[in-house]
Amino acid sequence: MLLIHCPYCDATLPEAEFAYAGEAHISRPADPSALSDEEWRDYLFIRTNARGPHFERWRHIHGCGRFFNAVRDTVSDRFLMTYKAGEARPDLTVKEAAE
Amino acid sequence: MTTQRHDFDPTPFLVEELPWAPRFSLRVRPENRAALAGALGLELPTAVGQRSTAGGVEVLCLGPDEWTILAPDAAPLAAGSGAAYAQIPHSLVEISDREITLRLSGAQALTALTTGCPRDIDAMPVGQGARTLFDSATVILWRDDRQDFRMDVWRSFLPHVRALLDQVMVELKSGL
Numbered sequence: 398m399l400l401i402h403c404p405y406c407d408a409t410l411p412e413a414e415f416a417y418a419g420e421a422h423i424s425r426p427a428d429p430s431a432l433s434d435e436e437w438r439d440y441l442f443i444r445t446n447a448r449g450p451h452f453e454r455w456r457h458i459h460g461c462g463r464f465f466n467a468v469r470d471t472v473s474d475r476f477l478m479t480y481k482a483g484e485a486r487p488d489l490t491v492k493e494a495a496e
Numbered sequence: 497m498t499t500q501r502h503d504f505d506p507t508p509f510l511v512e513e514l515p516w517a518p519r520f521s522l523r524v525r526p527e528n529r530a531a532l533a534g535a536l537g538l539e540l541p542t543a544v545g546q547r548s549t550a551g552g553v554e555v556l557c558l559g560p561d562e563w564t565i566l567a568p569d570a571a572p573l574a575a576g577s578g579a580a581y582a583q584i585p586h587s588l589v590e591i592s593d594r595e596i597t598l599r600l601s602g603a604q605a606l607t608a609l610t611t612g613c614p615r616d617i618d619a620m621p622v623g624q625g626a627r628t629l630f631d632s633a634t635v636i637l638w639r640d641d642r643q644d645f646r647m648d649v650w651r652s653f654l655p656h657v658r659a660l661l662d663q664v665m666v667e668l669k670s671g672l
């Protein structure tokens with residue numbers, strides 16, 4: 398079982414307590430009616446489908462209940478980091494340099 | 497001839513259904529936490545998992561803005577909440593009938609819990625608690641001593657949880 402660090406509980410806990418919640422850093426358009434059909438389709442359905450580090454949302458649903466963001470490598474399934482919802486998308490090159 | 501020795505334990509653990517008691521769910525944003533704690537006369541711990549006990553009232557921090565409160569006398573809490581409501585936005589909901597509390601104690605209480613809970617319960621400090629899972633049921637686990645736990649189970653999940661614990665009991669009794 399994967400272990401996931403919840404940034405709100407500040408604890409590393411079993412995957413079974415968490416639920417995946419889609420790609421992170423996708424904000425809902427402020428005025429959907431002003432969008433073209435293609436723009437609205439892109440917002441709803443078009444995702445990065447990354448091979449490698451993927452920015453995604455998780456929810457600690459059987460725990461503190463909070464949504465947070467994670468960077469997970471879609472090849473190895475390894476969690477590179479997690480951070481609180483609302484925080485800026487982390488710069489992975491900085492993290493790599495520090496390791 | 498090879499003989500295998502089993503350590504049979506006639507009472508590996510004890511499951512008790514605790515009597516009904518008033519229970520509340522409190523939600524308040526972190527910036528209003530201290531003010532509300534003062535208004536309600538409660539200690540609201542800030543770290544997830546921490547508990548406080550004062551005057552027979554038990555509080556468990558479930559999330560950054562969520563607490564479960566066990567208060568034997570609901571009236572002062574409700575009155576305090578009503579008086580503070582206009583100044584300090586919060587939500588205090590009585591959830592006494594939502595869950596039923598099981599107490600698990602005895603030499604193998606921890607072992608019994610590990611059959612359904614994916615967490616490292618052994619690492620949970622005595623005097624803390626957490627919302628977690630038991631099999632497919634969301635539960636709130638309170639660790640009162642090394643081998644003494646309370647588990648709040650949503651009532652519709654209770655037959656399922658009890659059936660699993662009964663099975664575990666049989667297995668532990670037979671030395672498995």
Ligand SMILES: [Zn+2]
Nearest residue numbers: 403406457461
């Ligand atoms: Zn959490």
